[in-house]
Amino acid sequence: MKRTDGEVLLLGTLPVVGVIWLSAFFLFPGFVHPMSPTMSAEEVAAFYRDPGNLPRIRYSMILFNWFAVGFIPILALIVLQIRRMAHRTPIFAYAIIACAAGGPTIFLMANLFWLLAAFRPMRDPQLTLMFNDLAWVTFSSQVGFLIAQSVILALAIYLDRQERPVFRPWVAHFNLVVAALLTPAAFVGAALTGPVAWDGLLTFWVRNVAIGLWIIVMAVVLGQAIRRQRAEDEAATT
Amino acid sequence: MSAPATGNVPEAPSGSLLRRVAWHWRHDEKRELWIGWWTLVVFYNLYGLLFFVITRTQPPPEPSLDPSEIARWFHDRHLGLLYGYALVFIVGGATAIMNATLAYSMRRMSVSRAFAYSYLVIYALATLPGMLIMGVACTVGAMRPDRDPELMRWLYDFAFLSFEGTMGVFLIGSLVWMLAILLDENGVFPKWFGYLNLCNALTEVVVAPAWIFKSGPFAWNGVIAWWINMGVFVTYTIAFLTLLRRMILREDFGTGPLPDLSTAPASTPSGSLKAAR
Numbered sequence: 001m002k003r004t005d006g007e008v009l010l011l012g013t014l015p016v017v018g019v020i021w022l023s024a025f026f027l028f029p030g031f032v033h034p035m036s037p038t039m040s041a042e043e044v045a046a047f048y049r050d051p052g053n054l055p056r057i058r059y060s061m062i063l064f065n066w067f068a069v070g071f072i073p074i075l076a077l078i079v080l081q082i083r084r085m086a087h088r089t090p091i092f093a094y095a096i097i098a099c100a101a102g103g104p105t106i107f108l109m110a111n112l113f114w115l116l117a118a119f120r121p122m123r124d125p126q127l128t129l130m131f132n133d134l135a136w137v138t139f140s141s142q143v144g145f146l147i148a149q150s151v152i153l154a155l156a157i158y159l160d161r162q163e164r165p166v167f168r169p170w171v172a173h174f175n176l177v178v179a180a181l182l183t184p185a186a187f188v189g190a191a192l193t194g195p196v197a198w199d200g201l202l203t204f205w206v207r208n209v210a211i212g213l214w215i216i217v218m219a220v221v222l223g224q225a226i227r228r229q230r231a232e233d234e235a236a237t238t
Numbered sequence: 239m240s241a242p243a244t245g246n247v248p249e250a251p252s253g254s255l256l257r258r259v260a261w262h263w264r265h266d267e268k269r270e271l272w273i274g275w276w277t278l279v280v281f282y283n284l285y286g287l288l289f290f291v292i293t294r295t296q297p298p299p300e301p302s303l304d305p306s307e308i309a310r311w312f313h314d315r316h317l318g319l320l321y322g323y324a325l326v327f328i329v330g331g332a333t334a335i336m337n338a339t340l341a342y343s344m345r346r347m348s349v350s351r352a353f354a355y356s357y358l359v360i361y362a363l364a365t366l367p368g369m370l371i372m373g374v375a376c377t378v379g380a381m382r383p384d385r386d387p388e389l390m391r392w393l394y395d396f397a398f399l400s401f402e403g404t405m406g407v408f409l410i411g412s413l414v415w416m417l418a419i420l421l422d423e424n425g426v427f428p429k430w431f432g433y434l435n436l437c438n439a440l441t442e443v444v445v446a447p448a449w450i451f452k453s454g455p456f457a458w459n460g461v462i463a464w465w466i467n468m469g470v471f472v473t474y475t476i477a478f479l480t481l482l483r484r485m486i487l488r489e490d491f492g493t494g495p496l497p498d499l500s501t502a503p504a505s506t507p508s509g510s511l512k513a514a515r
Contacts, residue, residue, distance in 0.1 A: 037381075088491060089270045090345065094338035094358055099331060101362035106370065126386045130393075133378045141327045141377065142370065148331025155273065186327040189377035190320040 007080075007226055010073045014219050017070035020063060028060035029053045034199035037136070037192040044132050045125035048118055057118045061111055068107050074219065075100040078153070081167070081225050085160035092156035096149060103145035110139035140188040140198045146211065150179040171221050181210040271486045274339025278482070281332050282475055284325075285369075293322035295376060297468075298398055298459040301452045305387035308394045312379045319380040323373035330370055337361040340478075343485060344415065346496070347422035353414055360411040367404030372397045402458045402467075403449050405442040412439040424495045427481050438474045441467040 025031050035047065047053055075096060082093045113135035117128050157165065157172035184195070184202040195202040251257050262269055289296040294315050303311065312319070337358055344354040375397035379390055416435035419427045447456035448463045455461040488496045 087270055088267055089342055091270045091274055091335065091338045091342050094341050094354075095334040098334035098337050098358055098362035101359055102331070102334065102365050105363065105366060109366075109371075109374075126389060129382075130378065130385070130389050133381065134374065137378050137381070138374050141324070141374065144327050144330030144332075144365075144370070145334065146331070147328060148334045151331075152335055159269065183328055187321070187324040189381040190317075190324065192381070 007077060010077060011219070011223055011226065013070065014074055014215075017067050018215065020067045020070075024060045024063035024067070027056050027063070029056050034204045035132070035136070036199050037133075037197050041125035041129040045121065045128045048121035048128055048132075054118060054121060057114065061114045061118070064111050065108065065115070068111065069104045071215070072100050072104060074215075074222070075149075077222055077226070078218065081222065081229075082153075082156050084229065085156055085166050086162040087156065087159060092152055092159075095152045099145045099149040099152070103142075103149070106138065106142040106145065110135045110142075113138060136198045137188055140185050140203050140207070143182040143185050143207065146214075147179045147182050150175040150182075150214070154179075166225055167221055171217075174217060175214075178210050178214045181206055267491070268486055268489060271339065271342070271489065274335050274342070275479075275482055275486055277332050278336045278339065278479060281329065281336060282479070284329060288322050288326050289369075292325070293318045293376065295319070295372070295397070298402070298464060300459055301395075301398065301448075301457050303394075305391045309383070309385075309387040309390045311394070312376075312390055313383055316380050316383065319376045323377050326369055326373050330365060330373075333365045333368075334362065339482070340415070343426055343482060344418045346424065346485070346489070347418055347426045348424045349418045349421050353418040356414045357411055357418075360407050360414065364407035364411060367400050367407065369401070371400040375400065398458050399449065402445055402463065405445055409439050409442040412436070412442070426485055426496055431477060431481055434474055434477055437470050441470045 029052075030047070035044075039047070048057065079093045079096045079100075082096060083090065085092075113131050117131035117135065121128065154172040154175040157167045157169065157175075160166055185207040187196045188198050188203050191197045191200070194200055198204060251261050262272060266272065299311055340361070341354040341358040344357060345351060347353070375393045379385070379393040379397070412435045416432045416439065419432035419435065420429060444456075445458075445463045445467055448458040448460075451457045451460070451463075453460075456463050458464060484499060485496065488499055490497055
């Protein structure tokens with residue numbers, strides 16, 4: 001008996017959303033070679049005024065505005081898997097729901113600041129610089145909900161004590177490593193150059209690659225868990 | 239849902255802290271609740287330390303400073319703001335497990351689950367005006383000391399008004415908790431704490447004039463808008479941490495009234511209880 005409850009469909013949206021995110025990432029001219037925080041107000045204003053950049057800034061951020069929340073259904077699927085774990089309370093599931101509400105809201109704030117800077121690029125360069133700072137600092141520093149998500153998921157997995165746990169222990173270890181890799185980005189304001197600056201190795205590259213890797217790994221193990229759950233349910237009904 | 243069968247469980251050891259924590263991690267049926275409670279305790283202590291000592295953004299400065307004074311305010315706190323708020327950003331997500339634990343208190347009451355879910359979502363959003371927007375504004379203000387002081391003033395207003403002037407999440411959140419406690423027949427929290435929620439909600443009403451006044455008792459640093467507010471909030475927080483601890487000690491993972499502290503099992507290393515789902 002095949003169940004058509006839509007879970008597989010929701011999971012199937014992830015590759016599509018992922019491709020859109022990746023396209024938006026490469027479309028935004030400030031990401032491929034991340035903008036330096038040492039750029040002067042005039043240079044930042046020129047970046048937004050450049051007719052080659054402006055449409056790409058707007059279109060990429062509109063894409064992010066549409067699809068940034070596209071990850072929430074996947075987090076909801078993770079919540080459902082946590083509910084299958086051998087816990088005594090729904091606290092971990094609740095906590096992931098809270099992270100799912102908080103994280104994307106923060107990303108949308110960064111998105112708004114970028115779009116505002118691009119809306120009237122002719123305004124005083126000092127204002128464009130400030131909007132650009134607000135966008136980059138929000139985008140880079142707001143790792144809290146992502147860290148919490150990984151740590152809570154790891155705790156939930158460690159405390160899932162049953163014959164066949166929903167996720168294997170390595171998934172928990174992996175989540176803790178990801179949480180650690182995201183941490184340095186919180187210090188983005190402390191340096192305009194070097195590894196923690198918003199264009200730096202730790203804050204930009206390590207953090208974004210860690211987020212990408214997390215999405216891919218979690219999608220795979222989530223898919224496996226859902227498939228196993230279905231097989232078990234089918235076996236139980238026949 | 240099968241609860242983990244723990245079988246014959248050794249007595250809780252009285253050895254080192256690490257050994258005791260390890261025992262609870264392995265055997266205590268209430269470990270999920272205790273993780274939530276300890277996160278709350280550690281977080282609120284850290285919150286006080288970060289806001290009052292490291293960033294020195296509380297108690298708040300005057301709204302009426304002129305732009306050059308505001309630029310100096312940022313300059314004086316340069317490292318505190320940049321490193322202090324970095325720590326706030328790292329631990330900020332811990333609010334998720336804290337709010338989940340508080341939502342669980344409503345889940346354990348005889349009321350509809352709508353209360354727990356409303357509280358969870360409202361307080362998930364409250365993290366932004368409650369600290370994260372302020373952190374971003376202060377970080378951006380501190381990171382470029384040569385920024386135009388007029389724009390520094392905009393960031394300063396953004397920081398303090400987002401923090402104090404976003405009231406609805408705390409207002410409605412407290413009222414949801416109050417209603418749940420007053421309607422509850424399981425005795426999860428005493429009724430007086432329900433009314434203390436009302437006090438906390440009312441502080442969000444009296445803070446509204448901070449959007450209008452730039453000095454005096456109603457300004458964002460005023461006696462009414464800040465000091466009374468903070469006094470109530472600290473009392474409220476201490477009260478719910480204490481009561482939540484008692485709730486966890488009394489928890490029997492049933493659905494009826496919570497047993498009294500004297501009759502409740504202290505730590506319940508038993509695998510036979512029905513999971514509370």
